[in-house]
Amino acid sequence: MASRTYNANPFFSSAFFAPSVGEKIDNATAQAQAKAEELKVKGEKMAGVYGDKAYNKLQDAKEIVKDTASVNPTGVDLYARFALAGALGCAITHGALTPVDVVKTRIQLEPEVYNRGMVSGFRQVIAKEGAGALLTGLGPTVAGYSVQGALKFGGYEFWKKVAIDTVGIDSARENRTAIYLGASAIAEFFADIALCPLEATRIRLVSQPSFASGLFPGFARIAREEGVAGFYAGFGPILFKQVPYTMAKFAVFEVAQEKIIAATGKTKDQLVGSQLTMVNLAGGLIAGMAAAVISQPADTLLSKINKSKGEPGQGTTSRLITMAKQLGPAGLFTGIGARLFMIGTLTAGQFMIYDDIKRALGAKGGAEIQKVPK
Template structure:
């Protein structure tokens, strides 16, 4: 594409955005938020696949690698350089779908629940609204994510990696309950703490949110997202360990509940925290960038950034 073609394309894109301003809380708004969620989540989760790979393997077998660096060196030496991105394809599509559901439905339920309880309740207890909206959104989003998460974990925890084999389609959902236990608290903390952190940041700043530039507002989004990521990674980590172990080690004739009980007996309470430092770094980084990308996307299409209202 020539420079003139790029200029023409950019002109028509900008004209389209300016000529059709999206009304906040319209159907177009919720669809745009879903698209923004997919754009934010698919590449960020894919970016940290090497960290996720070592984390999952250490969760399944804590003695496999002494450190992340040693894990990457071993993987590259025994499986090839490209192997550190094992599972990136199901990660990209799985978390793209999940991101669309999570962000789109969050905005939808936040509006619906706020209308249901009224402005006085929201003014006093907005954290409860954020938590309820994010929990509802994540419940739906995980239905999209679960099959691809199962494929990802199975592929990452099989050494050497190979195309995973599942007995039937239903077995792809064998980890849905542990996934809900991991993702719903995770997302409740992620969204509610983000909203409150951003709110507090703007309260401490000398000017109103609207008086700051787009770059400054997205900087606040990144900061709030990173802190929220650290909090939600810690809260959801035990369930994350169980999801990895259930997807990797569940027996064909075993219920999810029995699998969780058997695995917990093997690893104990201490084992639920295997790989936590890695996950804190991973989730903090990707959550910060997710909010940065998501709010940058919203600004680009003419919508306000999230939080601080």
């Protein structure tokens, strides 16, 4: 900005004063103005330097926040979120359906007593043992299926990604059902290693209410009296039950979800939260029904073999064969009504909770290999 010019005041100018009062005033004013202009220039320079720095810092902070919010988790971080979502989904659903599982197990183990359907089974258990009996095995159920859910869902996403990376995305889309089946089978195998001891404890508590007062006493008693073999006596049946169940569960769900989304005329990314929830519920219900039928015979054998200890020298395989012959086809499907209700509801809830929690944690999608609509 140009400096303002101060002219000498003619009123104070006089040849009689050397220098005159007017000149002194004018000189002082001019010096003050010059100093002010100098300070102003310095201030503007400083403000420019520090203002630019402050502005740049602000922009950097904004970029950091933006980048943090937009970057999706990867690697261990991503699969840990899948595992957490799976653990919560399985723990919540299995825990909530513990009363149904208690009645279902009683029907399988004592069909001569509990032979009037699921509703009557509830009434019989309550009349005989009280309402609290319906929560028998809640502890091992929640603990066991938390671990199993983490390994199953997290493992499924992991092995699916491995398969896609191995064969390529185009080949994976053409063979997606085989990938769904393979990834779920591998994931379930490792999940069952963790689940089996807790499932053995749960069934023992349900079948023998006086066996122990809860998870830890029951677990400790089996370990003390039967050792590791007691926990894994049902490992064969649990694989026979859980692996086909999980294969059907994930493969049918993926196909059902794909068909349901295609019927909407949109892609998965175009669906809002409530629409995705309904898709997951519908797909999960269909998958649960299919999985329940496929795994029912093994579920019955698992309940039977964990009810009590085997005879000395009797192997697990021979026990299973003997039980299957004694039960026959009809006996192997005892309690199918209760299990259809339980597994259909449970699976629908699992996929809904899993997907909602997964999205809330920022672990969107996973390895998607559904057919892209043309």
